[in-house]
Amino acid sequence: SQTIHQWPATLVQPVGSPLSLECTVEGTSNPNLYWYRQAAGRGLQLLFYSVGIGQISSEVPQNLSASRPQDRQFILSSKKLLLSDSGFYLCAWSWGGNPYNEQFFGPGTRLTVL
Amino acid sequence: GQQLNQSPQSMFIQEGEDVSMNCTSSSIFNTWLWYKQDPGEGPVLLIALYKAGELTSNGRLTAQFGITRKDSFLNISASIPSDVGIYFCAGLHGSSNTGKLIFGQGTTLQVKP
Numbered sequence: 290s291q292t293i294h295q296w297p298a299t300l301v302q303p304v305g306s307p308l309s310l311e312c313t314v315e316g317t318s319n320p321n322l323y324w325y326r327q328a329a330g331r332g333l334q335l336l337f338y339s340v341g342i343g344q345i346s347s348e349v350p351q352n353l354s355a356s357r358p359q360d361r362q363f364i365l366s367s368k369k370l371l372l373s374d375s376g377f378y379l380c381a382w383s384w385g386g387n388p389y390n391e392q393f394f395g396p397g398t399r400l401t402v403l
Numbered sequence: 404g405q406q407l408n409q410s411p412q413s414m415f416i417q418e419g420e421d422v423s424m425n426c427t428s429s430s431i432f433n434t435w436l437w438y439k440q441d442p443g444e445g446p447v448l449l450i451a452l453y454k455a456g457e458l459t460s461n462g463r464l465t466a467q468f469g470i471t472r473k474d475s476f477l478n479i480s481a482s483i484p485s486d487v488g489i490y491f492c493a494g495l496h497g498s499s500n501t502g503k504l505i506f507g508q509g510t511t512l513q514v515k516p
Binding site: 331332333335338348379381390391392393394395396397399 | 434436438443444445446447448451489491493495503504506508509511
């Protein structure tokens with residue numbers, strides 16, 4: 290079976306500090322990977338998606354970046370956090386090449402920027 | 404950007420009551436998905452719909468893919484306290500292996516025991 294992990298589960302960071310959130314998927318190969326942000330417990334905003342190693346598509350201009358150094362690893366980063374970066378960050382995966390694209394979500398990371 | 408209109412935004416019901424929520428779009432979707440999110444957790448896939456007119460059940464949950472392919476509804480029968488959470492619809496345009504889903508804004512369900 291497939292599992293998706295995210296860490297850390299919660300994070301409190303000062304404004305201007307760097308960020309690195311990690312997502313890993315087990316039990317599948319060549320998945321599509323996604324980063325979402327959710328503000329105030331509603332509304333999922335797609336930030337980045339990746340169909341393969343080193344392939345990153347950005348959906349919205351922002352203070353964040355994403356990387357996929359390994360097939361089943363997806364990282365969300367920032368060089369300098371802003372207050373507006375606070376939120377609930379969700380990683381998701383779907384089967385590569387799947388035209389119907391059911392996405393399966395990780396447990397999320399709660400980020401608070403102070 | 405593209406959006407789905409999900410309604411109602413919130414519901415507060417008595418345990419045992421049935422619940423209905425829906426999503427509509429101005430454009431056609433080829434896939435409709437329904438998710439439930441518990442507080443502080445990631446969304447969990449409840450039901451996936453792939454064909455116009457398709458009616459699919461998962462326990463007390465029933466969802467339908469609208470004939471026009473522009474809408475979908477989710478029904479929950481005989482609600483129980485553990486049904487509390489936020490329900491999201493999501494749709495997929497076309498048949499793409501990048502599969503960028505469009506999400507509704509969610510329906511918050513509260514159940515009074």
